[in-house]
Amino acid sequence: MYKQIEELINQKKEKYFNTSDKIWDIAETKFHEKESADVLINVLKEEGFDIETNIGDIDTAFVASFGNEGPVIGFLGEYDALPSMSQKAGSTQKEVNPDTENTNGHGCGHNLLGTASLAAAIATKDYITEHNIPAQIKYFGCPAEEGGSGKTFMARAGAFDGLDMAICWHPGTDNAIWGVKTLANIQAAFEFKGKSAHAANAPDMGRSALDACELMNVGGNYLREHVTPEARYHYAYLDAGGLAPSVVQDHAKLLYLIRAPKGSQAKEIYDRLCKIAEGAALMTETEVTVHFDKACSNYIPNVIYSRIMGDVMMNYGAPEFDEEDQVFAKAIHDTLTEEEKQFRMVPPATPVEQKVLAENPGKVLADYVYPFNEVLTNVTLPGSSDVGDVSWIVPTVQCIVATEVQNTAMHTWQWVTNGKSGIAKKGMIQAAKIMAATAVKVIEEPEYIDQAKAELKAITDITPYVNPIPKEVKPNSLKF
Ligand SMILES: [Zn+2]
Numbered sequence: 079m080y081k082q083i084e085e086l087i088n089q090k091k092e093k094y095f096n097t098s099d100k101i102w103d104i105a106e107t108k109f110h111e112k113e114s115a116d117v118l119i120n121v122l123k124e125e126g127f128d129i130e131t132n133i134g135d136i137d138t139a140f141v142a143s144f145g146n147e148g149p150v151i152g153f154l155g156e157y158d159a160l161p162s163m164s165q166k167a168g169s170t171q172k173e174v175n176p177d178t179e180n181t182n183g184h185g186c187g188h189n190l191l192g193t194a195s196l197a198a199a200i201a202t203k204d205y206i207t208e209h210n211i212p213a214q215i216k217y218f219g220c221p222a223e224e225g226g227s228g229k230t231f232m233a234r235a236g237a238f239d240g241l242d243m244a245i246c247w248h249p250g251t252d253n254a255i256w257g258v259k260t261l262a263n264i265q266a267a268f269e270f271k272g273k274s275a276h277a278a279n280a281p282d283m284g285r286s287a288l289d290a291c292e293l294m295n296v297g298g299n300y301l302r303e304h305v306t307p308e309a310r311y312h313y314a315y316l317d318a319g320g321l322a323p324s325v326v327q328d329h330a331k332l333l334y335l336i337r338a339p340k341g342s343q344a345k346e347i348y349d350r351l352c353k354i355a356e357g358a359a360l361m362t363e364t365e366v367t368v369h370f371d372k373a374c375s376n377y378i379p380n381v382i383y384s385r386i387m388g389d390v391m392m393n394y395g396a397p398e399f400d401e402e403d404q405v406f407a408k409a410i411h412d413t414l415t416e417e418e419k420q421f422r423m424v425p426p427a428t429p430v431e432q433k434v435l436a437e438n439p440g441k442v443l444a445d446y447v448y449p450f451n452e453v454l455t456n457v458t459l460p461g462s463s464d465v466g467d468v469s470w471i472v473p474t475v476q477c478i479v480a481t482e483v484q485n486t487a488m489h490t491w492q493w494v495t496n497g498k499s500g501i502a503k504k505g506m507i508q509a510a511k512i513m514a515a516t517a518v519k520v521i522e523e524p525e526y527i528d529q530a531k532a533e534l535k536a537i538t539d540i541t542p543y544v545n546p547i548p549k550e551v552k553p554n555s556l557k558f
Pocket of ligand 1: 186187188223248
C-alpha cells in the first residue's frame with residue numbers, strides 16, 4: 079500500500095507542483111481567495127470530484143466530494159496568504175517580489191498546505207477506485223485560516239457533519255505528528271463614539287472616544303491578574319481617532335483577540351471585557367458598540383488516529399533533500415541571528431525529542447522524524463487554529479512536515495522565499511503521501527473509526543461542542 083500511494087502521487091507530481099506555484103503567485107488574503115480556490119477546484123473537477131461552493135456563506139469556501147458509500151474521509155485544505163509579505167521567490171535575502179504589484183505573500187506555506195491535502199485526497203480516491211473499496215472522499219476548501227476562522231463558520235453551517243475522519247497537516251521545519259492542543263479564541267472590536275471639541279479652547283464640551291479606549295485597556299490589563307494563567311489577550315487600535323491632538327477624538331476603535339485553553343474560558347473573558355468597555359463608556363460619557371468578529375475552538379488531537387499517522391510517518395521517513403536543497407537551506411539559515419537559531423517550531427519537550435535532536439546535531443533541514451509522543455497530547459501550544467472546531471465534530475489528525483529551513487519562523491520572509499523551492503515541494507509530496515496512507519489504513523480497517531469516535535465522544539459527553547460564533551455574526555463582517 080505504501081509503495082502504491084507513493085506511485086499514485088508521483089504520477090501526478092507535476093500537476094501538484096504547478097498548482098502550488100500558481101497559488102503562491104496569486105497570493106490572496108483571507109476571504110479573497112477566489113482565484114486560489116478556483117485553481118484547486120479545477121484540478122478536483124478534472125479528477126472527477128463533485129463541487130459545492132459558497133459553504134457557510136463564504137464564496138471562497140467549497141467542498142469537493144467523490145464516492146457515495148462507505149466511510150467518509152475529509153481532507154482539509156487552506157490557501158490564504160498574508161498581507162505585506164511580498165518577497166522574491168528563491169532569493170536568499172529579504173527582497174520585494176519585482177514581478178508583481180501584489181504585496182501579499184505566502185508566509186505560512188498555505189500554497190503547499192492546500193495542494194498536499196488535494197494530492198492526498200486524489201491519491202486516496204485513485205487507490206479506492208483501483209481496489210474497488212467503498213469510501214467517500216471529501217476535500218474541504220477552507221479559506222481565511224489567517225485571522226478569519228473560515229473553518230469555524232463552515233462548521234457552524236454543518237459542513238463537517240457526518241465525517242468519520244478529518245486529516246490535515248501544516249508546513250513546518252520538522253517532521254512530527256501535531257499531537258498538541260491549541261487555544262480557543264475570540265476576536266471582537268470595541269467601537270467608541272463621543273463628541274468632538276477643540277482640545278484647548280472648549281475641552282469641557284468634548285467627550286473623548288480615545289480616552290474610553292485607553293480606560294478600557296487599563297481595565298483590561300488589570301483583568302489579567304484574575305483570569306486563567308494560560309489565557310492570553312492582545313489588542314490593537316483599529317482607529318485611534320485621528321491625527322490631531324488638538325481635537326477631542328469623537329471616534330476610536332479597538333480590536334481584541336482573546337485566547338484561552340477552553341472556549342468557555344475565552345467566552346468568560348470576552349464577557350468581562352464587554353463589561354469593562356461599558357465601564358469605560360460610562361466614565362467618559364461615550365457610547366460603545368461591540369462587533370463580534372470571529373472565534374475558534376481549542377484543538378483536540380485524536381490519539382487513535384495520531385498513532386496510525388505516527389506509524390505511517392515513521393514508515394515513509396522524512397523528505398529526501400538533495401545537495402541543491404542543502405545549499406539553499408544553508409544560505410537561508412545564515413540570515414538568522416544567533417538568537418533566532420535557538421527557535422524551534424517543535425520544541426524538544428521530552429527526552430524522546432531530545433534524543434532525536436542529539437542524533438541529528440546542527441542540521442539546517444530536518445531529514446529525521448520525531449516519533450509520535452502521546453505525552454504531548456496533554457500539552458497546549460500557545461496559539462490557535464480553526465482546525466480546532468473540526469476536531470470537536472469529527473476525530474481529527476494532523477502532522478507537520480519539513481518544508482522549511484530549520485529554526486525559521488512562520489510568517490517571515492524566509493518562509494515566503496522558500497515557497498516554490500525544491501525543499502518545499504519535497505516536503506509537500508511527503509505530506510501528501512503520509513495523509514493518503516493514513517486515510518487508506520483507516521478505510522481498510524474501519525474498527526479504528528469506532529475507536530476514534532469513542533475517544534471523541536468521551537470528551538464531548540462531558541463538554542458538548544458549541545460553535546463559538548453567534549448565529550447572527552456573518553463571515554468577514556468586520557472589514558479592516
Ligand atoms: Zn498556517
